[in-house]
Amino acid sequence: MRTITIKPKAITHNLNQVKKMAPHSKVLAMVKSNAYGHGIAAVLPALQQADGIGVATLTEALEARQLGWNKTIGLIEGAFTADEWQQAIDSDISCVIHHEPQLQWALENIPPASSATRVVWIKYNTGMNRLGFDAEGVIAAAKQLHAAGYQLILTTHFANADNSTHPLNAMQIQRFSDVLNTLQETVSADIQGSLCNSAGIVNFSEHHYDWIRPGIILYGSSPVVDQSAQELDLQPAMDFSAQIIALQTVNADHAIGYGSRWIAQKDTRTALVSIGYGDGYPRVVNDDAYVSVIDTSNNQSYRCSVIGRVAMDMIVIDVSTAPEDIALDSKVMLWGDAPHVDEVAAHAGTISYELLCRLSIRPKRVQA
Amino acid sequence: MRTITIKPKAITHNLNQVKKMAPHSKVLAMVKSNAYGHGIAAVLPALQQADGIGVATLTEALEARQLGWNKTIGLIEGAFTADEWQQAIDSDISCVIHHEPQLQWALENIPPASSATRVVWIKYNTGMNRLGFDAEGVIAAAKQLHAAGYQLILTTHFANADNSTHPLNAMQIQRFSDVLNTLQETVSADIQGSLCNSAGIVNFSEHHYDWIRPGIILYGSSPVVDQSAQELDLQPAMDFSAQIIALQTVNADHAIGYGSRWIAQKDTRTALVSIGYGDGYPRVVNDDAYVSVIDTSNNQSYRCSVIGRVAMDMIVIDVSTAPEDIALDSKVMLWGDAPHVDEVAAHAGTISYELLCRLSIRPKRVQA
Numbered sequence: 001m002r003t004i005t006i007k008p009k010a011i012t013h014n015l016n017q018v019k020k021m022a023p024h025s026k027v028l029a030m031v032k033s034n035a036y037g038h039g040i041a042a043v044l045p046a047l048q049q050a051d052g053i054g055v056a057t058l059t060e061a062l063e064a065r066q067l068g069w070n071k072t073i074g075l076i077e078g079a080f081t082a083d084e085w086q087q088a089i090d091s092d093i094s095c096v097i098h099h100e101p102q103l104q105w106a107l108e109n110i111p112p113a114s115s116a117t118r119v120v121w122i123k124y125n126t127g128m129n130r131l132g133f134d135a136e137g138v139i140a141a142a143k144q145l146h147a148a149g150y151q152l153i154l155t156t157h158f159a160n161a162d163n164s165t166h167p168l169n170a171m172q173i174q175r176f177s178d179v180l181n182t183l184q185e186t187v188s189a190d191i192q193g194s195l196c197n198s199a200g201i202v203n204f205s206e207h208h209y210d211w212i213r214p215g216i217i218l219y220g221s222s223p224v225v226d227q228s229a230q231e232l233d234l235q236p237a238m239d240f241s242a243q244i245i246a247l248q249t250v251n252a253d254h255a256i257g258y259g260s261r262w263i264a265q266k267d268t269r270t271a272l273v274s275i276g277y278g279d280g281y282p283r284v285v286n287d288d289a290y291v292s293v294i295d296t297s298n299n300q301s302y303r304c305s306v307i308g309r310v311a312m313d314m315i316v317i318d319v320s321t322a323p324e325d326i327a328l329d330s331k332v333m334l335w336g337d338a339p340h341v342d343e344v345a346a347h348a349g350t351i352s353y354e355l356l357c358r359l360s361i362r363p364k365r366v367q368a
Numbered sequence: 369m370r371t372i373t374i375k376p377k378a379i380t381h382n383l384n385q386v387k388k389m390a391p392h393s394k395v396l397a398m399v400k401s402n403a404y405g406h407g408i409a410a411v412l413p414a415l416q417q418a419d420g421i422g423v424a425t426l427t428e429a430l431e432a433r434q435l436g437w438n439k440t441i442g443l444i445e446g447a448f449t450a451d452e453w454q455q456a457i458d459s460d461i462s463c464v465i466h467h468e469p470q471l472q473w474a475l476e477n478i479p480p481a482s483s484a485t486r487v488v489w490i491k492y493n494t495g496m497n498r499l500g501f502d503a504e505g506v507i508a509a510a511k512q513l514h515a516a517g518y519q520l521i522l523t524t525h526f527a528n529a530d531n532s533t534h535p536l537n538a539m540q541i542q543r544f545s546d547v548l549n550t551l552q553e554t555v556s557a558d559i560q561g562s563l564c565n566s567a568g569i570v571n572f573s574e575h576h577y578d579w580i581r582p583g584i585i586l587y588g589s590s591p592v593v594d595q596s597a598q599e600l601d602l603q604p605a606m607d608f609s610a611q612i613i614a615l616q617t618v619n620a621d622h623a624i625g626y627g628s629r630w631i632a633q634k635d636t637r638t639a640l641v642s643i644g645y646g647d648g649y650p651r652v653v654n655d656d657a658y659v660s661v662i663d664t665s666n667n668q669s670y671r672c673s674v675i676g677r678v679a680m681d682m683i684v685i686d687v688s689t690a691p692e693d694i695a696l697d698s699k700v701m702l703w704g705d706a707p708h709v710d711e712v713a714a715h716a717g718t719i720s721y722e723l724l725c726r727l728s729i730r731p732k733r734v735q736a
Contacts, residue, residue: 002425032680033646033680033728033730034646034730036680056680056682057730076681077613077682080611080613080642099614099616127622127623128625129618129622129684130625130679130682159623159625159628160628168623245448246466246467246499247467250497254497256496256498257527258496259527259528260495272498272499274425276401277721277722277725277726278402278405278725283722284718308497308498311498312400312404312725313400313401313445314424314499328469329449350652351651353680354651357646357680357728358645358648358726358727359726360725360726360727361402362401362402362425362428
């Protein structure tokens with residue numbers, strides 16, 4: 001059975017790790033994109049100790065409210081229209097304001113003093129060049145918003161925080177610090193700051209400010225290039241598994257699968273596994289890609305290479321490393337403890353975030 | 369709004385194209401993996417003129433029955449367990465039998481004569497080396513199944529049908545033809561054949577046999593390397609769209625997005641689009657990747673390059689080609705008529721099948 005197993009205890013563990021790393025900051029836990037593919041309904045109960053959650057769309061925000069989340073919700077790209085701004089007010093959503101139209105909606109339609117929408121995350125573009133005002137613009141916007149009665153959190157986003165030595169990091173930190181100081185001195189001492197995503201939390205512990213915004217780290221993947229999830233004592237929050245549906249021996253010199261791209265060097269015991277890109281396993285993986293076959297009779301695990309092209313509904317693996325009598329129906333781990341999803345992502349030339357988000361609805365979803 | 373628009377009329381058109389290409393064959397329309405990501409409920413009504421549908425899992429088969437599909441359902445990897453074989457009987461599912469355990473389940477548990485499960489698709493491995501019996505095995509299995517009262521369809525699967533000149537194609541066709549002849553002469557003249565997937569339908573019109581198994585072609589993508597969807601007169605069955613959520617100018621020498629991988633050569637008008645890999649747009653695309661920005665006031669369309677790294681929730685595009693007053697909220701086509709999903713797949717180093725299947729649940733789904 002193609003199965004995605006979500007482990008809420010792992011998420012709570014990872015949140016606690018984050019809180020240890022940044023003990024003086026509030027936590028806005030990122031649950032956008034259906035909680036990085038884990039399913040927001042499964043994840044929210046594990047995040048009770050977070051101070052708020054972050055989402056990318058109003059729909060996601062409203063879903064979280066419907067699921068009973070009654071603390072802060074941050075809409076990290078803000079409202080897309082004036083109508084969305086009103087809906088944000090109606091549901092007490094705190095919005096990012098990153099460009100002029102959003103500023104105008106906020107100035108023209110001021111929520112009640114008691115509303116969480118009175119807290120605005122004002123975005124400063126320090127070098128990502130995607131969202132945000134420039135230094136002059138953010139100061140001007142902050143003055144107007146403050147005068148209109150909004151409480152402000154200055155925020156920005158790192159472009160290269162995964163790579164601690166990238167020169168842009170220091171520049172972004174400096175720019176952020178300078179503008180925050182200016183705002184606190186010239187507008188209000190109460191203006192807060194939020195700088196760090198997962199990678200920033202790990203790499204820039206001197207710069208955690210008032211709110212941190214952990215995302216991938218909550219789900220058990222490493223956000224940085226030079227430390228593994230294990231080294232950060234993170235636990236993967238998802239097991240992705242399938243089963244062996246056929247066993248056979250492929251003779252030497254025979255090719256396997258589409259494009260005949262894998263050719264047996266010798267007679268090779270293979271197994272067919274009921275998983276494919278139609279489930280969300282990546283179609284293009286390199287020769288290092290492997291899965292773990294579990295002999296459920298004794299819980300032994302065998303590392304087996306993925307061979308041939310990943311198809312929509314199945315993959316072929318080399319079971320030479322497993323006993324000859326490995327059972328049909330044996331469980332196959334695509335990712336979980338081993339391989340870790342970070343490893344699979346490396347084999348697929350991408351990052352774990354993408355693999356987690358791009359799962360299809362076909363696998364059965366359960367909680368551990 | 370992130371939106372997936374399914375076009376049932378396009379699917380019916382594509383089915384009619386297939387039927388023109390193979391006028392003497394019955395059609396098993398592939399709807400596995402949630403109808404290649406299009407949504408089986410949306411697709412089935414468009415396939416009323418197909419003779420049957422093909423699915424990869426028993427769950428998919430049962431869902432199609434629940435949705436009211438009362439014609440043939442072919443389970444193309446067959447039952448995974450003896451229990452699934454019984455469930456297939458209970459719901460009149462026709463199964464592939466590709467290895468010894470499935471043969472035993474079928475011989476030990478014979479469905480009533482009236483059951484569709486009495487029709488068995490027996491799989492011959494002609495060179496894909498994934499599923500199927502060898503020549504000797506398939507003949508022996510066919511004899512036993514025929515003696516037990518089953519009606520048989522011999523089937524196999526091409527490894528390289530997208531590439532008409534690949535030498536394995538002729539070998540697979542010859543092997544298939546030889547064994548089918550043998551079975552018809554020595555077991556039963558009524559044994560039917562099914563050889564061609566989408567690519568085979570296009571490339572091997574002399575070898576369509578009794579049943580063809582179109583998949584990707586129904587959804588409007590080209591299954592072959594040397595003819596485009598347009599050349600095959602196919603219509604894309606999915607529009608994938610989003611909207612502009614911010615406009616800005618990035619100054620020369622500034623980098624955009626994660627990894628700072630795109631650097632502006634000159635001051636560049638850019639737009640932020642509310643789509644990312646969290647929706648199913650591929651994270652890794654090359655510099656040829658583009659989208660179409662639609663000016664809804666006059667329906668003009670502008671080709672705009674994707675610049676910088678695709679993120680979970682947004683992409684940045686170069687809108688130099690669009691008017692300066694292009695509206696916030698303008699519609700952005702990720703794929704549809706232009707770019708065709710086949711183009712996006714080429715930019716992402718994969719095939720359209722994967723892009724269509726690996727869409728997340730976040731985009732809103734509608735029908736045209």
